[in-house]
Amino acid sequence: MKMLSTLIALMTLMPLSAFADANAAEGERGFRRCTSCHSVELGQRRSGPSLFGIVGAQSGAVEGFRYSNANLNACIIWNETNLMTFLSNPRRFMPGTRMNSPGLRSTQDIEDLIAYLSQQN
Numbered sequence: 608m609k610m611l612s613t614l615i616a617l618m619t620l621m622p623l624s625a626f627a628d629a630n631a632a633e634g635e636r637g638f639r640r641c642t643s644c645h646s647v648e649l650g651q652r653r654s655g656p657s658l659f660g661i662v663g664a665q666s667g668a669v670e671g672f673r674y675s676n677a678n679l680n681a682c683i684i685w686n687e688t689n690l691m692t693f694l695s696n697p698r699r700f701m702p703g704t705r706m707n708s709p710g711l712r713s714t715q716d717i718e719d720l721i722a723y724l725s726q727q728n
Contacts (some may be wrong), residue, residue: 626687626718634723637716644707647727655706660728661685662721677703690721 638647644655651657656669663686667679681701683689693700694717696710711717 626722628715629718629722631719631722631726633716634719634721637711637720638723641708641720647724658724658727662687662690662725662728675703675705677701678705687721690724691717694720 638645641655641658644653645658646653647659648657649659651659652669652672656672656674663684666681666683666685667674678701685693689700691714694711695714697704697706697708711720
């Protein structure tokens with residue numbers, strides 16, 4: 608019983624997100640680099656799909672968007688870990704993707720962007 612109460616106490620001290628220091632406001636500013644291809648408005652497509660609700664979504668799942676076979680067949684969930692890796696180098700993470708971005712170099716910029724995208728649902 609003592610071990611269980613200690614475990615519960617430790618869990619309450621742990622951040623809910625791996626990105627506890629992420630700043631969604633900075634992520635929103637960073638998202639401006641993405642707006643030529645993406646939107647966060649539901650159903651609004653550009654050359655890239657809307658990123659509304661992307662965090663936690665299945666890859667290749669925006670209805671009506673023409674994805675690359677790489678994205679359609681990836682069968683991944685866009686969680687924080689997958690987004691972190693993808694956004695650092697999209698073509699290495701998903702060979703064959705149509706995403707033209709070389710990726711973001713700063714880990715903090717990526718964490719901030721994911722924090723912002725997490726709010727878009």
